Amino acid sequence: MPRAGTITSVTSDLEQGTNQDDTRASIRERLAGQHVLLTGVTGFVGEALLHLLLTEVPDVRLSVLVRPKGSISGAERIAKMLAKPIFETVADAEVNVVEGDLSDPPALPGDLDAVVHSAGDVSFDPPVDEGFITNVVGVRELLRRIEETGRDVHYLHVSTAYVSGRRRGHIPEGPVDHSVDVEAELAWGLAQRAAVEERSRSVEVISKLRKQAEREHGRAGMMTAAAAAEEARKQWVKKELVRLGTERARSLGWTDCYTFTKALGERVVEGYAATGRRATIYRPAIIESSLARPYPGWIEGFKMAEPLILAYGRGELPLFPAAADTTADIVPVDHVVASIVACLAHPPEPGKPAYFHLASGDRNPLTFGMLYESVRAYFEKEPFAAGDRGAARLPEWTFQGGASVERLMATGEKVHKIADTLLGLAPRSDRTRGWARDLDRQGRRLQFLRRYLDLYKEYAQADLRFVDTNTLSLYRSLSPADQETFAFDTAVIDWHAYLHDIHVPSVTKPVRDLDELRKLRKRPVAGALPQVSASSTTEGTGSAADGGRVAAFFDLDGTLMSSNVIETYLWLRLGELSGTAKAAEIARVAGKVPKYVWADRAERSTLLRTVYREYAGARLSDLDELVDEHLTTHILGRLAPDAVRRIREHRAAGHVTVLVTGAIRPLTRPLMPLFDHIEAADLAIDDRGVCTGHLSASPLVGESRGAFVREWTRREGISPADCFAYADSHSDLPLLAAVGRPVAVRPDVPLFRHAKRSHWTIVDWESPAHATRTLDPAGRH
């Protein structure tokens, strides 16, 4: 049986060492002059491995297979990595870079002695096809290239201890017992992308996505909705591929697509070994920061437990689905790479693959209870300063178990959804935006929790004991000097000391540094606007960075002033009327309000058309006069002072200022001196100069605003990327999106959310409170 074979191969190797007794060849000697190729050196384990080999095994010749990233070549990526402080002592080390991608690896150097394959997606929930490509196809292709070299190459495959799937109890260091048809699953997995893409275009799926997008974004125009629908379809494809991978994995007894494809990858390696080649399958448990090398607590990027630790420290992880006595099988990265090097130095017999577990749970278990106590003790001693409100409150875990956690989560999600629906119906105000902000923060927390709980539930509830007999034998066979240099006996770890003094301080450090930086940085003024231009003080020439002109687009209703079309219509009409006629008009409009409100929710242009219908029969010149006589004061009185100052700043900087509005042109008359160009709705008139109640062209709302900006800037020779736009409503999204510097002004909730997501500036230009005091168009006192 393979298991017995493995042990034989190792012990035979070890016996050699024992025979030589104190003259045991050191790892360094064993690897001297060998040519080793590493993959995945830009990853956490790869980097640590490279560091260990460079510092402790200098006589080994190293090649690394690196994928170019964007315009950065593989060689540049390695040069950049070697410039890091931990590589300082070996800065002049020679590393041969083989450029190439694992999905289609290039020909390998002809004189290779060993290959360590530690590349691979570590995401637990990759789309199914990507999981197969990385973990199965990649391995197969790499092995094919190794076979091409025609040499006796020792292939060391870094897998994961969790390939054992949803088993329970002791897991031996041997092949995973399953009878899955690798080729059939691979063919299925690779075909899924095309199949799901196909399915995503089916009427049922796209019409549902489109309807939802139109419900949410319809006011901003159909193109915005279409873009959202397509984006939603892509997301759907991705989610579906992830779901398929997880479902298939679980149906075969694995936790997720990652461990499933990893297990199939091992089968590929075993097949390779069966052809009379040397292969080691190496399975670490959960890899965390280093215990001693290159320094205690060294870690790159965030691994599995870090987001949870940080979230706990911030008081944002109120519960966890594990039991207090379940093992959290953690190993430090320096133990991992040291054991890899030891394995490398002790190749198995050809045709008999060796298996090694690097785990801690069997001999030195760390339970979730201990983990929790240590992390909590650390944060009690060194709390995160949550902003300027003192230490965050640390949640107390009761380890209630998966079911009650699931119930809590489900309730939370339901409440969130209801609140979100209610928010969508609430009128726009500072308070609504505040609610939206809180709700979104809660939503993000819930999503975070949901994602991590789903991902880790399997691991947190896995009662697995990875037996590490082979690894321990290997360790004991090393000379005392090597045992010190290449330490990997996980039984020596004092978990509380490791977590409390090394790991958690290390992973929280970047966050603390960032907090520190934030504190040093001058607190940004709420809603601080970016400078109009760097040169605005020096009598602006109106030039962008590249010398071109700059334009600033402003929306009128809600942005520059507090009003809406219904109100402006009323002002205009009431000016002409008096006494009972006025009361009648107010009553008539009030009667229509639900309709108007409905129109406002549906689409802006519909609302505008509904209101402008009321102008039928008015003489245009009378309207102009009416505005000049009665409305100038009302319009100017309602202008937000900050808005006016901003417009004037743009002008002072030499920018072109443009007013874009769905309001009718007469209403913009008082603002004419502020703008170089006013794009407003024109009322259609007949040959007597009387309004017909229609517009002479479609009102400029939603998508047409974006189109206007693009066309207008093209005609004026202005680059939209240098331009500013200011608007308040979701329907203005196309206007804002058309320029490089969008600013959301007192946004409604959908725009507020979009602006938050897109990191747009959000400002609060308040119209003077007293301006809304009376609706007295005649201006009588």
Next chain:
Amino acid sequence: MTRPGFVLEVDDRTPPLLVHEGLGFRLEEFPQGTRVIYPPESLPTVPDVEEAIRESLENPVDSEPLRELMFPGMRLTIAFDDLSLPLPTMKAPDIRGRIIEQVLTIAAEKGVDDVEIIAALALHRRMTDAEMRHIVGERVFRSFAPSGKLYNHDAEDRSNLEHMGQTEKGEDVEINKRAATSDLLIYVNVNLVAMDGGHKSVGIGLASYKSIKHHHNAKTMVHSRSFMDHKHSEMHSSAWRMGRLIGEHVKVFQIETTLDNEVFGKPYDTLLKREWEWSLRDQATVLGLRRGLAVAPQKMRHKMFHDLRSNYGLTGITAGAVEPVHELTVQRVHQQQRVKVEGQSDVMVMGVPYLGPYNVNSTMNPILAACMGLGYYFNSYLRQPVVREGGVAILYHPLDEGFNTLTHPSYVDFYEEVLADTTDPALIGPKFEEQFATDPWYVHLYRTSNAYHGVHPFYMWYWIAHALDHLGDVIWVGGNPKAAARMGFRSASTLRDALEMASSTVGPSPSITYLRNPPHLLADVR
């Protein structure tokens, strides 16, 4: 017989005293020993206003009767004080309208048909039609406004300004062209306080920025001690020089009126009475008002106060040559408002009410509140300030009304840009004034909308230059701390706290004087 003004010394029998603070008031218990200055009660008014006007026009001082100054075919211009006077706006009919009607009657009788009527608003905001109609009366408005013969002075209309030369001190004199080129310029004034009137009427009311800037600046204002006393005011000296130069070019016939102290009509007249004399009814009124104000939203309080109309009565009217007329006017103003005060005190307390000259039908923004307290009330003295040099001014105002963008657009920017940079009146002028004064948007708003001129907030800050120079500290009770700090002041929540804060400047037991204003008073400090 009218009771004269007097100085009360607070003792254990003194009830809490009324202190105005913006759109509200409070009853404050002052420390014992505090001096409280009460103005004289209202003087008797003239028995027959129409008769008094006729009498003044027919028997002017140092001038032929008005009738004899008129002749057919002449250019006649009538200018009048704008809505910044009186405060609050008086109940219709406004005294200016009644005077203008009589003047127009005489003009008609004399066959004068080239008549124009100009609101002498200098760099103040244009008045709305409604406001104009209120001052001149329905009949005059309807006869003149539609044909464009009744209008607001436009200090930015270059084609309608006349440069008349420079005074011996090199001050430009530039006023409204129509007024400057008239055969007769009649000015109808309301002399609410001692600083109004005289050569200030035409010389400033009809002038342009170019002319006004010679006396409206920090240097002149610091040396106007006080500008309620024109013989000791640099600003008035300048205006007087200009006025005399104007007099050489155009015949000015000045009509000045003085009012009694009936600042509020019923039922708010209680607020004018001395607190220990409040009847049960008065006490009930005050209680009701306070309860109402406490729960009313700001908008409603604003409306409540700004809808108040004053009950002013005419105490006298004088017409004729500017200077002798003004002498008589000032005498009457003093008679109504002057209170003798013995010596200065360490601390001066003032309650800034809801209304000043520049926020009629608008809002009392922080800058206007500062100007009202430290500009007007502080300067309401003859001889020397009520508070000693290095003393402390304690003012009451919430400083929370915000800016009216229609009437005070440049104030917002002044507050955000200028005061954020410096609050020193001497520094803001050279650094920022020109830019604000010539800004095309402000000019546009001043000329076409109802906005104060771009430079106007600077004048507010110059008004307080003398106070800032004289005082050791300024503390606002109940003032918005942010607004107070922006203006370079401090704020306290109670008088006790304010006195505690002041103790570092004036010691733990300072002498305190409270100006019980309104009604208007002028402290004659010996």
